[in-house]
Amino acid sequence: MNDKYFLDTNILIYSFDRHTSRKTRRSQEVLEHALETHQGIISTQVIQEFLNVATTKFSKPLTSSDAYQFLDTVLLPLCAVYPSAELYRLALELQSDTQYSFYDCLIIAAALQANCITLYSEDLHHGHNIRGMIIRNPFLPTTSRNS
Numbered sequence: 001m002n003d004k005y006f007l008d009t010n011i012l013i014y015s016f017d018r019h020t021s022r023k024t025r026r027s028q029e030v031l032e033h034a035l036e037t038h039q040g041i042i043s044t045q046v047i048q049e050f051l052n053v054a055t056t057k058f059s060k061p062l063t064s065s066d067a068y069q070f071l072d073t074v075l076l077p078l079c080a081v082y083p084s085a086e087l088y089r090l091a092l093e094l095q096s097d098t099q100y101s102f103y104d105c106l107i108i109a110a111a112l113q114a115n116c117i118t119l120y121s122e123d124l125h126h127g128h129n130i131r132g133m134i135i136r137n138p139f140l141p142t143t144s145r146n147s
Helices: 009-014 021-037 044-056 064-078 085-098 102-113
Strands: 005-007 040-043 079-081 118-120 133-136
Touching: 005 009, 005 021, 005 102, 009 021, 009 044, 021 040, 021 064, 040 044, 040 064, 040 102, 044 064, 044 079, 044 102, 064 079, 079 102, 085 102, 102 118, 102 133
Parallel strands: 005 040, 005 118, 040 079, 118 133
Antiparallel strands: none
């Protein structure tokens, strides 16, 4: 059975957030599960967005050394989707179908290309089914997360 799931950038960002302990714990759980089971997937877009935020916008930005270490131990092992003409075409098609932004559609397209059954994101509509893949907000209470 395919149990692969895609992690949007916000999941990675919250794993470093000191101000929202509930979201921090939940995002760390999801991230640890992704690494342990090899079921979690990200794309190069997620790497780019995360490193930009982590090195410039965190209240205490990651040092170059810490950014390299996180890249090598977390981001690259999870990365399974790279830019391609097909990815961009699918994102444009999804943008037309869903009315999400182009960058959100790139995330959705990457998740679909990786054959993920779930896309974890706080930024997209929880429970939305896009071509058989369900968007889930992992920060909602458990009863809402399962719907």
